[in-house]
Amino acid sequence: MGRMTSVEPDATGADEAGAELAARLRLSVMRLARRLRQQADTDVSASQLSALASLANCGPLTLGELSAAERVKPPTMTRIVASLEGLGLVSRAVNPTDRRVSRVAVSDAGQRFVDRSRHRKDAYLAARLSALGADDRAALAAAVDALEHLLDVPE
Amino acid sequence: MGRMTSVEPDATGADEAGAELAARLRLSVMRLARRLRQQADTDVSASQLSALASLANCGPLTLGELSAAERVKPPTMTRIVASLEGLGLVSRAVNPTDRRVSRVAVSDAGQRFVDRSRHRKDAYLAARLSALGADDRAALAAAVDALEHLLDVPE
DNA sequence: TCCAACTCCTTAGCAATGCGAACTATTTCC
DNA sequence: GGAAATAGTTCGCATTGCTAAGGAGTTGGA
Known part of the structure; x- marks a missing residue:
């Protein structure tokens, strides 16, 4: 390698x-x-929330794009999206020009849900961070860029 | 910053x-x-490997201790340990003084498996790290202590 | 002493989650 | 127009976690 x-x-x-x-x-x-x-969260599963967050980040996606983004097979994503739709967090619309594909979009309630969830989790981590010493916190702040670079290397 | x-x-x-x-x-x-x-790994599931690694770290444990360490309910751990035993990676022995409890210990093959697996994963990450610039690598090295401190805070 | 309560683990059954195979509906290409 | 490709779905299976209930062993109090 x-x-x-x-x-x-x-x-x-x-x-x-x-x-x-x-x-x-x-x-x-x-x-x-x-x-x-x-x-x-208790009321939305990890895979559901992950898909919802992907949609919130990348904008509306087709089901195939979403399943690729989530590294999940289409049948699985079908089920996840169906449950999210049942919860009113996303909506689907068939593409008029190609009626095989359905675009999935985050609803208003879904966007609020994502924001709230993110905020809650960030707050949890922020609370832990604030319990650290200033030097530890500075070291982590300096390392975040490096972590992101580590993830940028695609293969 | x-x-x-x-x-x-x-x-x-x-x-x-x-x-x-x-x-x-x-x-x-x-x-x-x-x-x-x-x-x-493909041949051993995540929960199996995690339990095996806990045993390798903490030494022989009772099934209850192991399930607590893995934050999993006893029935689940029963199944995990049974599968690991089937693979020859752990062995069980009933405590002679209290025959309700069974101590689970990593076998030689299990220890080799853990070592190999750890090494492989570390190598994967190490390869990615080596693709970073020296400054990023230094920042990560400096942040590892902070990460560990972050985890030390129990609650 | 002895039996009721407790502990440790197991079995049984349920729910969630992921997959592959086969199917339907639609589009594209010859 | 019809074969092949594409997007999604449905179906059945495997895995993994849980709770409820049971079995074996130990302990404590009448």
């Missing part, structure tokens, strides 16, 4: 340090994600 | 910065966790 893509390809010490960083980062990220997931 | 992120909770600017940090950190952490989870 892409090992040796670092700036200094020769230092064995750097490889070891990289391995330890990877191990600790992986463990911490997985644990924190777990905590955040446990702090989930 | 970390200007005045001190103890006083009244500064509105600090609150806003904290809220934005929380939002970005939460999104990044959840996304990275998702990527790492997708890069999972």
Whole structure:
């Protein structure tokens, strides 16, 4: 794979340090994600909320686009969207020019729901962050960019 | 960035910065966790591997202790342990002094499996980390402690 | 002593969630 | 016009979690 893509390809010490960083980062990220997931909503499932959030971010999508974005097969997304529609959080409209596809859009209630949910979860994490020391918080603030870059690398 | 992120909770600017940090950190952490989870083993499920890893970390546990550690109800853990036992990755032994409880221990094969799995996942993340710039990597290295502190706060 | 209550674990049945296979409706291409 | 492709759906299966109920073992009080 892409090992040796670092700036200094020769230092064995750097490889070891990289391995330890990877191990600790992986463990911490997985644990924190777990905590955040446990702090989930009760009335809407994780997959439902995730799909709803994708729609809120990317605007209206066809069911196929949405299932690709959520890395889920179309039959699964059919069910998720059906439940969201039942809750009044999204609406569907058949495309007039190609009546096979149906565009899914977040409803007003759905948008409010997403905003509220996001705010609640952010507040939870923010409360934990505020319990940290200023140096820890600064380190995390400095690392957010790096995390985003890590995710930007597509493959 | 970390200007005045001190103890006083009244500064509105600090609150806003904290809220934005929380939002970005939460999104990044959840996304990275998702990527790492997708890069999972095929032959052992996530819950099985998680239980196995707990056992490898904490040593032999009773089924009740293990289910508490994994935040799962006892019936669920019964099934997980049964499958792991079927794969030869753990072994069970009834406590002679109290024959209701059964201690679950990682077998040699289970320990090898955990080591291999951990190594593989760490390698995946390490490869991504090595594709980052040195500054990003340094920022992440500096933030790992903070992440761990974030998780130390129990409630 | 002995039996009622408790503890630890298991079994049984239910619900949610994801998948693949097969189907319908629609469009596109020859 | 009809074959092939595409978008979504329905169906049945597997997995995974839960609650309720039961079984085996231990403990405590009359």
